[in-house]
Amino acid sequence: MKTNKSIIGVLAAAAIGTALGLLFAPDNGKNTRQKIAKKSAKKADELKEKIDNLKESLNNKYQNVLHKGEQMVENGQEEINNIKKINKEVL
Numbered sequence: 001m002k003t004n005k006s007i008i009g010v011l012a013a014a015a016i017g018t019a020l021g022l023l024f025a026p027d028n029g030k031n032t033r034q035k036i037a038k039k040s041a042k043k044a045d046e047l048k049e050k051i052d053n054l055k056e057s058l059n060n061k062y063q064n065v066l067h068k069g070e071q072m073v074e075n076g077q078e079e080i081n082n083i084k085k086i087n088k089e090v091l
Contacts (some may be wrong), residue, residue, distance in 0.1 A: 011046065011050070014043070014088070
């Protein structure tokens, strides 16, 4: 989770730096606003892609943990059945 916050922080800082650079660059207001809009849209798309990748990664990890948990339950049930069978044989 710490890495994800770092990535988002770096992207936000880059976007802010780009916007400030454009604002202070010698160009007319219309061009500057267009550049900011284009850069903002690009950064938003990049951020959306990163978030989508993060969601996919988290979903994959969740599915793996869920599957392993189901396997553990099945193995535990098998062990309980084996113990019951041994108890019946002993008694």
